[in-house]
Amino acid sequence: MKKTVITFIECICFFLGWAILSAVLPLSNSDNPAVWRLWAEITPLLSIIAFTFNFWIIEKKTIKLHLFNNPIKGVLIGIITGILWLGFPVVIMKLMKAIDFSGKNDIPLFFVWILAAFLNVIMQELLVRGWLYQVLKQKYNIAISP
16 A cells, blocks of 8 residues: 555656646746747656656666667657658548648748657657556556557
8 A cells, every 4th residue: 555655655756746747847038939939849758858868767767768779769759750740631621622732831830849849749659658648557557548
């Protein structure tokens, strides 16, 4: 019972700490919306990386993080997932004729917007399948995400 309470407190501290740190870190002062968005995605990503690493160290590296098992495979899966995550809705909207690609529409710093979207997906994956998920899965055999 004591172990369960400690793990629960650790999980609450992890999530609240990440949310608070993400909220207090400064955002970009840029007037460019693409640069501002990129910075807005980098901030919570860096927070989740810091909290994941610190809590992993606190657990004396006993929690196996999927990030370290096969990082190359993880990066490739992440890139493919990110492309599908961003591309699938576009394909559906195109098939439903909700969007049309005619003419040319220049989006300033388009690749910065795409990078920001990828960083958002990475941050979500770390939050959903990172330290919190692994602690609950490995200590209590509770799967909280697929």
